[in-house]
Amino acid sequence: MTAPRYQRRKEDRPREISEAAFEVFAEKGYAAARVDEVAKRAGVSKGLLYLYFDTKEELFKAVIKRVVTRRIDALLLALEETDLSSEEFVRGPLLEFMKQIPGSPVAVVIRLLIAEGHRHPDLVSYYWENVVSRGLAAISRFIERGVERGEFRDTAVTGLPQLVLSPMMLSMIWRILFTTRELDTDRLMETQIEMILAYIKA
Amino acid sequence: MTAPRYQRRKEDRPREISEAAFEVFAEKGYAAARVDEVAKRAGVSKGLLYLYFDTKEELFKAVIKRVVTRRIDALLLALEETDLSSEEFVRGPLLEFMKQIPGSPVAVVIRLLIAEGHRHPDLVSYYWENVVSRGLAAISRFIERGVERGEFRDTAVTGLPQLVLSPMMLSMIWRILFTTRELDTDRLMETQIEMILAYIKA
DNA sequence: GAGCTTGTTGACCGTCCGGTCATTAACTAT
DNA sequence: ATAGTTAATGACCGGACGGTCAACAAGCTC
Numbered sequence: 001m002t003a004p005r006y007q008r009r010k011e012d013r014p015r016e017i018s019e020a021a022f023e024v025f026a027e028k029g030y031a032a033a034r035v036d037e038v039a040k041r042a043g044v045s046k047g048l049l050y051l052y053f054d055t056k057e058e059l060f061k062a063v064i065k066r067v068v069t070r071r072i073d074a075l076l077l078a079l080e081e082t083d084l085s086s087e088e089f090v091r092g093p094l095l096e097f098m099k100q101i102p103g104s105p106v107a108v109v110i111r112l113l114i115a116e117g118h119r120h121p122d123l124v125s126y127y128w129e130n131v132v133s134r135g136l137a138a139i140s141r142f143i144e145r146g147v148e149r150g151e152f153r154d155t156a157v158t159g160l161p162q163l164v165l166s167p168m169m170l171s172m173i174w175r176i177l178f179t180t181r182e183l184d185t186d187r188l189m190e191t192q193i194e195m196i197l198a199y200i201k202a
Numbered sequence: 203m204t205a206p207r208y209q210r211r212k213e214d215r216p217r218e219i220s221e222a223a224f225e226v227f228a229e230k231g232y233a234a235a236r237v238d239e240v241a242k243r244a245g246v247s248k249g250l251l252y253l254y255f256d257t258k259e260e261l262f263k264a265v266i267k268r269v270v271t272r273r274i275d276a277l278l279l280a281l282e283e284t285d286l287s288s289e290e291f292v293r294g295p296l297l298e299f300m301k302q303i304p305g306s307p308v309a310v311v312i313r314l315l316i317a318e319g320h321r322h323p324d325l326v327s328y329y330w331e332n333v334v335s336r337g338l339a340a341i342s343r344f345i346e347r348g349v350e351r352g353e354f355r356d357t358a359v360t361g362l363p364q365l366v367l368s369p370m371m372l373s374m375i376w377r378i379l380f381t382t383r384e385l386d387t388d389r390l391m392e393t394q395i396e397m398i399l400a401y402i403k404a
Numbered sequence: 405g406a407g408c409t410t411g412t413t414g415a416c417c418g419t420c421c422g423g424t425c426a427t428t429a430a431c432t433a434t
Numbered sequence: 435a436t437a438g439t440t441a442a443t444g445a446c447c448g449g450a451c452g453g454t455c456a457a458c459a460a461g462c463t464c
Contacts, residue, residue: 005443157397
């Protein structure tokens with residue numbers, strides 16, 4: 001009466017493998033990540049991994065998409081439905097959202113995309129369509145709304161929502177490269193918001 | 203009377219190999235770059251490459267350092283020696299410098315560092331010491347000078363020179379990932395400078 | 405032009421790794 | 435219990451790739 005050597009868990013395997021893969025890709029990057037290592041961390045054999053994912057590249061794409069998909073909607077919804085004034089929303093929920101990104105899995109995805117995007121153009125398109133373009137459009141719309149309400153002036157910022165996010169981008173890269181060096185990334189983003197508001201407030 | 207099969211060119215080989223390596227690393231990233239490919243593009247045999255560089259990793263480091271070393275000093279010098287007013291210098295030479303970076307080899311180096319920095323901490327330190335910390339310190343000093351001269355107020359920006367550069371950072375990443383998508387990166391940087399000046403001018 | 409030095413070649417090696425598949429054994433239906 | 439189904443294993447393969455080295459030949463010296 002020994003314990004079974006393994007259990008069949010068809011339902012959970014893809015997620016477990018994908019989670020393990022995220023870890024390994026995050027640590028090593030795509031090319032240096034070993035499929036054996038992923039299988040090991042997921043607690044399965046390499047053969048099984050290849051039952052659920054056709055190739056290493058498919059696995060990679062699945063991992064990226066999985067992380068991306070779970071993260072965008074909350075903010076966009078909040079942004080559409082808030083009854084705060086534009087300024088209050090920017091200073092509150094939007095800033096909070098930005099502060100939390102550089103330490104989140106999104107930062108890892110960005111790193112992987114920067115490193116490997118070249119050879120996975122469909123992945124870059126996916127990320128563009130599901131995250132970047134939606135996020136930027138939402139910020140633009142939001143500023144426009146502020147203009148319509150008479151809270152903001154109509155400046156170049158309306159058409160350059162990237163300005164709001166650029167310190168967040170820099171903070172992400174900073175943490176990726178210079179984890180040990182000092183930088184108050186929160187303060188960086190706060191100050192940018194402060195400047196933008198000062199610049200566009202009516 | 204046949205032409206010799208090769209010429210001895212001890213002096214030029216390291217540079218030629220290093221240039222070829224830059225191309226290949228830029229196209230493929232570190233792990234996916236093939237030493238054979240580098241040798242082929244440099245017009246030498248793999249054996250010769252290994253005479254000048256001990257390992258692939260040493261080659262990589264040499265390439266990064268070579269690109270970095272040739273690029274920093276001009277701006278820092280101009281910044282120290284200019285007799286323009288602070289505002290004029292920012293709107294002129296500094297902005298020009300920033301605009302030109304995202305399309306330069308520096309952007310490639312950044313991409314490689316983001317992708318591979320993890321496993322080459324000494325390379326990250328090198329980049330930090332020779333480029334980032336010097337550049338940021340120079341900008342900080344410059345703003346302080348403006349404050350001393352009464353041109354600027356003393357704001358949080360003095361201690362956050364990253365704010366000046368963050369749209370440049372975003373522009374670099376944007377071009378790396380989304381070459382095809384529209385973004386007026388020049389306008390992005392101009393607007394940031396505009397906002398900062400409006401924010402800190404006395 | 406003979407002989408020496410050394411820059412250069414390219415075939416070769418050992419290892420590693422993505423991907424395969426015959427075999428096994430956990431579950432299921434009866 | 436038994437037989438059938440299929441989730442899961444892990445040994446294995448072929449090719450690729452970083453790195454080596456014995457042989458070669460370009461250029462120098464006399």
